[in-house]
Amino acid sequence: MTTVDLRIRQVEAFRAVMQQRSVTRAAESLGVSQPAVSRLLADFEASVGFALFARRQGRLVPTAEAHVLNEEVERAFIGLERVAQAAGQIRERRRGALRIAGTFDLAADFLPRVIALFAREHDGVDVSLLALEPAAVVEHVGAQRCDLGFVVPLIAHPQVRLEALGQWPMRCIVPRGHRLARKRIVTAADCAGEAFVSFLKLSEPRTKIDRIFADSGVTRQMGVEAALAQSIVALVEAGAGIALVDPLSAAGAAARVVVKRFSPVLPETVHVARLAEQSQSMVADAFVRHVVTVLGHLR
DNA sequence: CTTTGGCGCGTTAAACCGTC
């Protein structure tokens, strides 16, 4: 693979144009004249060796390649922001910042709840939360773009150490008025013949859930599937079927669907990802303790 | 140490192109 000689200024211009959707506005945001940006963009395109924008009706329309490249650019700029943040902290001698990444499901309910609790006891600490795919969470920790990452599946990364923090049992959610809504505990056998809303094939929760039903010899009517617990909750609420989701997503949806315990108990383990070789900051340790506490309340 | 030439980046002015 041949490498490309890039100037940061060109990348800046590209990013600005992608964000602002126009060269003129990008120029404004960069504090330079519009032709300057146009030029940087042209040079950048020449450097990368493929078209980043289609000129349609006198407007710039990003190509598919531009979008792919922009994802990497954004990641790079997160790294730059980290430099700026570090400088700011050193200057102000502030206690610290905690950058947390979590999978979409964890970042929807669970982590905000922990952060709220944590923030009450640690004012002066900046906490930021990023929602990502599981692999990206671990990747961010490995690349030191985040201090702590929270995931369910075990994902290996040479620079990252994963530690199990605790388990929570998955809950069964059914639409209101459903025949299973009257039961105290829903068993695998109860789900026989039911329309079932699943996580995506090959995902960790999907694999575990399917195995439970296979082991119990229960056949469900497999229908819709979705990536996020929140989507699954919405599907169940709309009558697409019943489902198993983590207890926090279920608790957050208690007003919209009926939440039941499920037997056999199907535990999901929440893991924290941290940099393998580096003593953790006291702030991060304190945050992890809060996570364990909140997990404990969910049993 | 100074000069020189190349390079990156910026500017303004003007041309150009759809759209309203």
Place this chain on the structure above:
DNA sequence: GACGGTTTAACGCGCCAAAG
């Protein structure tokens, strides 16, 4: 035809490394 937007052309400035 005015307008908003992009591109092109011509040029200036500062930096840097090589040459004198």
